[in-house]
Structures are given as structure tokens and as C-alpha cells.
Amino acid sequence: MTRVRTKAAYGGFALIALASALAALSGGQTPSGAPREKEFSLDNGLRVFLCEKRDLPLVNIAAAVDAGSKDETDETNGLAHLLEHYVLFRGTETRSGSEIAREIRRHGAYFNARTGQDMTVFELTLPSEHAAFGLANQKEILFNLKIEAGELEAEKDVVLEEMNQIRDDPIRYGSSLLYQNLYRGHPYGRPVYGTIESVKSLTAERVEAFYKSRFVPAATSLAVVGDFALEAMEALVRSCFDGVPKAEVVPSRISPPSPLAKTLEVEVKLDVKEAYLLIGALAPDYNSPDQYAADLLTEILGRGISPMLLRPLKSGRDLIDILSMSYIALKHAGAFAVTMTLDPKKVPAAKSEALKFLRQARGENFSKSDVYGDAQMYAFDFLESSRNQILLKLQEGRESGLNLAVSLAMHILLRDKPEAPDYFKAVRGLTSSDLRKAAAKYFGKTEYVVISIVPGKT
Numbered sequence: 001m002t003r004v005r006t007k008a009a010y011g012g013f014a015l016i017a018l019a020s021a022l023a024a025l026s027g028g029q030t031p032s033g034a035p036r037e038k039e040f041s042l043d044n045g046l047r048v049f050l051c052e053k054r055d056l057p058l059v060n061i062a063a064a065v066d067a068g069s070k071d072e073t074d075e076t077n078g079l080a081h082l083l084e085h086y087v088l089f090r091g092t093e094t095r096s097g098s099e100i101a102r103e104i105r106r107h108g109a110y111f112n113a114r115t116g117q118d119m120t121v122f123e124l125t126l127p128s129e130h131a132a133f134g135l136a137n138q139k140e141i142l143f144n145l146k147i148e149a150g151e152l153e154a155e156k157d158v159v160l161e162e163m164n165q166i167r168d169d170p171i172r173y174g175s176s177l178l179y180q181n182l183y184r185g186h187p188y189g190r191p192v193y194g195t196i197e198s199v200k201s202l203t204a205e206r207v208e209a210f211y212k213s214r215f216v217p218a219a220t221s222l223a224v225v226g227d228f229a230l231e232a233m234e235a236l237v238r239s240c241f242d243g244v245p246k247a248e249v250v251p252s253r254i255s256p257p258s259p260l261a262k263t264l265e266v267e268v269k270l271d272v273k274e275a276y277l278l279i280g281a282l283a284p285d286y287n288s289p290d291q292y293a294a295d296l297l298t299e300i301l302g303r304g305i306s307p308m309l310l311r312p313l314k315s316g317r318d319l320i321d322i323l324s325m326s327y328i329a330l331k332h333a334g335a336f337a338v339t340m341t342l343d344p345k346k347v348p349a350a351k352s353e354a355l356k357f358l359r360q361a362r363g364e365n366f367s368k369s370d371v372y373g374d375a376q377m378y379a380f381d382f383l384e385s386s387r388n389q390i391l392l393k394l395q396e397g398r399e400s401g402l403n404l405a406v407s408l409a410m411h412i413l414l415r416d417k418p419e420a421p422d423y424f425k426a427v428r429g430l431t432s433s434d435l436r437k438a439a440a441k442y443f444g445k446t447e448y449v450v451i452s453i454v455p456g457k458t
Contacts, residue, residue, distance in 0.1 A: 044246040045218030059226035062405035067214035078194015186257040216247040223408035260447035269456025275344040283334030293438035299386035362440035
């Protein structure tokens with residue numbers, strides 16, 4: 001059986017990736033004048049988004065299921081990720097896993113999947129002439145799974161080996177610890193992979209009960225992007241999925257996580273030569289109006305052309321080697337994460353300087369309008385630069401049909417309102433004052449999670 005590497009997303013998915021979907025929903029026209037995209041729902045509750053993108057002879061199919069680690073318990077932690085593996089590599093009521101893999105290869109398709117706190121996403125890309133096969137394949141593996149104890153045990157061995165390898169990737173392991181501690185006591189705090197004990201204890205009966213309750217049309221979104229005529233693809237989707245029985249789904253009730261009472265520090269010793277320092281803070285959720293300022297702040301502070309965080313960390317003292325920053329937007333929460341690679345001896349100083357800068361970021365000058373007179377000639381316009389970088393990344397993101405399909409499928413499940421916000425307008429309208437207010441709210445009046453991974457015996 002051919003394997004592809006599935007992706008467990010510890011912190012969900014970056015807002016900027018999802019925003020690329022919104023950027024594509026411009027209401028553009030094809031040469032014939034017909035709409036380029038259409039959204040609709042089937043009677044069984046499946047939500048569908050179609051988008052013509054005819055630059056390549058490919059069709060990209062993404063299905064997102066409202067089933068993630070948030071829907072588990074401590075005893076079933078890791079079930080959604082295990083089920084993702086099973087759906088991708090094991091059999092259905094009519095085909096074995098090896099038969100499915102052979103059919104996928106025969107049709108020249110690429111397939112993969114990923115699990116996060118909010119949902120599980122399955123993706124497939126194949127030549128547009130095989131679109132009907134692609135839709136039928138996804139319908140079968142999603143809604144006609146056959147769960148057998150022997151097959152489940154075999155897939156558990158694969159997942160357990162994957163879990164054993166996590167500690168070999170310090171940033172991946174550190175990110176897991178960061179989110180576990182940032183969302184401690186909250187459903188988002190459960191590791192997406194689960195624990196070795198919880199995965200070993202999962203039974204076929206328990207997995208099947210979860211599957212039947214979550215993998216239903218009403219909890220699923222489907223996005224199809226690629227080389228097709230909109231009307232023909234709508235007819236194809238309807239004929240393929242209309243027959244899937246309707247089933248009720250009870251959504252998990254999730255409240256926002258509580259603010260941290262104090263800064264949490266965790267040090268882990270691993271067999272590494274360099275040190276890794278991760279700092280995390282709670283951030284706006286996917287539907288928060290603060291999401292746009294959060295994206296710009298992330299670009300300005302730790303991800304852009306000249307990140308502000310480099311100033312205290314590199315100038316003079318040269319405390320770090322590599323810096324990155326991300327903003328993750330989940331349905332009910334968000335997270336900022338700063339990641340640094342550095343000399344183990346410099347961890348205490350780098351931690352102190354980074355926290356000090358973040359807490360005082362509300363007083364920074366982000367644009368030329370923040371300074372006066374001749375100083376404007378020498379001031380770097382962080383706001384304008386980061387805005388341009390984000391809009392460029394959005395443009396690049398919409399070039400990939402598969403990324404766009406995945407983003408659209410996720411967006412349908414994450415959004416609170418049916419209408420898509422004007423991301424471009426929101427980003428362009430932000431001022432330095434808006435960024436300082438957001439910095440004060442999310443960096444100046446909060447506690448942090450600090451994960452230090454240093455050389456040593458485990």
C-alpha cells in the first residue's frame with residue numbers, strides 16, 4: 001500500500017492561508033459571463049463550494065469534516081487523527097485499502113489528509129477528465145467506511161510509530177507542548193495525536209461510534225476547484241452526493257479558553273545540539289474582528305522583511321540564529337507563536353528580551369505617520385511593508401488550486417456568518433493606532449507560555 005505523509009496540525013491553520021480563499025471569491029466572470037464560483041447545500045446537509053480555475057487541466061477536491069481533537073475526551077484523545085489515517089489507507093464496504101490506493105494511482109491522483117483541533121481535511125488532486133472518479137472516491141471513503149479490528153490495530157501501529165518520531169523534530173514537539181499548555185484544561189489543549197496510552201486503548205467499537213456520529217453530510221463541507229464548467233460540476237456533485245443519507249449531528253459545545261493565570265515555563269531536554277525557544281500567547285479566533293490586526297502584527301513583529309523582534313534579539317548581543325512567528329486562528333480561539341533557534345547558553349537572555357519586547361510592543365511606531373519632521377525620511381514603514389507582503393502572499397496562495405480548495409472547505413466550517421468578509425479592505429483600512437490597540441490587548445495584558453528545548457539526556 002502506498003503511503004503519503006498525513007499532517008496533524010497542532011495549532012490549526014494560519015489565518016493568512018484561509019484568507020487566500022476569501023481573496024479568490026471576488027465575483028469574477030468567465031469569458032462567457034457566467035459566475036466563476038457557486039456555493040450551495042444539498043438536502044442531506046452537505047455544504048458545497050465550486051470554483052472554476054482553468055489554468056491547469058486539474059480538479060482539486062477538498063472535504064472538511066467537523067471532527068477534531070476538540071470532539072474527543074481524555075480517554076479517546078487521538079481518535080480523530082487515527083480515524084483520518086484509517087479513512088485514507090484502509091478499506092470501505094466495497095473496496096480494500098490496497099484496491100483504493102491502486103485506483104488512485106491509476107487515475108494519476110495525489111491524495112493526503114490532515115487533522116487539527118477543529119476538523120479533519122481530506123484532499124485529492126487529479127486530471128480533470130477523472131473528476132467523476134475523484135468525487136466518487138471521496139464519497140466512498142468518507143461515508144462508507146468499514147472498520148475492522150485487525151485493520152485498526154495495524155493502523156494504530158503506524159500512528160504510534162509516528163508519535164515516537166515527534167520528539168525527533170524539536171520544533172514540532174515544542175509546538176505540541178506550546179498548545180497543550182496554552183489551552184490547558186480546554187478541549188483544544190489535547191494533543192492532536194493523542195497519547196500513547198489513549199491510542200493503544202482505542203477499540204473498533206469506539207472508533208466506529210465516533211465515525212458514525214461525526215462523518216455525516218451535515219458536518220461536512222466540500223470544495224471543488226479546477227478545470228470544469230460550473231454547471232456540469234454542480235450536476236456531477238449532486239448526482240454523486242445526493243444519495244448519501246441525511247443524519248443529524250450534535251455539534252460539540254466549546255467555550256473560549258480561559259486566560260492564563262500566570263506565565264507558564266516548561267524546559268525539556270532532548271538529544272539536540274542547538275536550543276529551541278517557543279513563546280506563545282492567546283490570540284483572536286477565526287471570526288474575531290481583531291484577526292486582521294493580528295495578521296499584520298505577526299508579519300511586522302516576526303515574519304516580514306525586517307521583523308521588529310530581531311532588533312532586541314540580534315542587535316549587539318546576537319542572541320538568536322533563526323526567528324519565525326505565526327498566528328493560528330481556530331473556531332473558538334487563536335494563538336501567537338514565536339519560535340527561535342539559538343545557542344543553549346543564550347536561552348535565558350533571549351527569553352527575557354523577547355518577552356520584554358512583546359509586552360511593550362503597544363508603544364512601537366509602526367508607520368511613518370507615527371514620527372514627525374525629518375525623522376520620517378529615515379523611518380521604516382512597517383505597516384505598509386507588512387500589508388504589501390500579506391496581499392502578495394494571498395495572491396500567491398490563490399494560484400494553487402489545491403490550497404484554495406482546502407482553504408474554502410475549512411472556511412465553510414469555521415465561519416460564523418455565511419457572507420465572506422472583505423479581507424483586502426479590512427487589511428488596507430488598519431492604522432498604526434489599530435495595531436497598538438491590538439498589541440496592548442494581546443501582548444501587553446497577557447501571560448505567556450514559554451517552551452525551552454535544550455541539549456541533554458531525556
